Amino acid sequence: MVNLEIDRVSVRFALGGATVEAVNDVSLRIRPGECVALVGESGCGKTVLASALLGFLPGNAETTGSARLGELDLLAATDQELARTVRGRQIGLVPQSPASHLTPVRTARSQLEEAARVLGGDAESAARRAGLLPEHLDRYPHELSGGMAQRVANALALVGDPWLLIADEPTTGLDRDLVDGLLDEFRRLADDGHAVLLITHDLAAAHRIADRIAVMYAGRIVEVGPAHEVLDAARHPYARGLANALPERDFLPIPGQPPLLTDLPDGCAFAPRCAQATALCEERPVLTDDPHAVACHVPC
């Protein structure tokens, strides 16, 4: 069975005279049948990581590490290899802001049928799985509500029957009802033997469907483990702060701002916001190697 094995991936951007350390030493394994949520505040590197996996990074990016999909290292593969064997076929991407990725002058049906032709899939069944009705398919992108555009994007990502679906902030801007329906669709996909990487800053969404949650801060995974453990017994102070800020828990959000990715401290990047920081934290904590892993010198 194929897994995705992300191993020590870092992504840097050259920006003017500065270097943006957007993704730092990230390792994560995703297996068929599971839904993994990658959560963290805006700007922590989630989209950059997804873009790296699919070869969508701009020219000013430098990537290290590996991301193995069977025999293929996605980070070393050529654009042609990714287009021929990975994008849409093994990994489907639901991009952030899907409406802006649809072609404005063509109906949803024509875009879906073309994708089905290229990828060898079935447009109707992908539309059905994404919760679209035939009448939705005859609309142009500007005639689709945010929820419907999201479903068209999901159908496009599913049409080639990829084993892994990466959904980047799929719930942004949707009503709670639509959010729950969409998340349940993702859960069903995982239960059918696909894998889902749900990228979100919405911990409630992760709570609803994820088997495992990886918490990212300033480009690093600071905690990863079974979803219920990360939510109910977070060990990293940042992850605990996120979990406490869930609507039903009603604690205050974590005060302060994340650091600039052009100027990361040598030690723990969370230290300026951390009530538990000690002198130890001037040294960078390393993610432990266990099923509920944490990168913190003084875990909760």
Ligand SMILES: Nc1ncnc2c1ncn2[C@@H]1O[C@H](COP(=O)(O)OP(=O)(O)O)[C@@H](O)[C@H]1O
């Ligand atoms: N092409 C780029 N050049 C320079 N910096 C970039 C580029 N793309 C993204 N970044 C920076 O990388 C960081 C992570 O961005 P992103 O992955 O989009 O965050 P998010 O977790 O919100 O998805 C941000 O600081 C962003 O400004």
Ligand code: SF4
């Ligand atoms: S390593 Fe130190 S500063 Fe960082 S989260 Fe843990 S206790 Fe806080």
Ligand SMILES: [Mg+2]
């Ligand atoms: Mg993003």
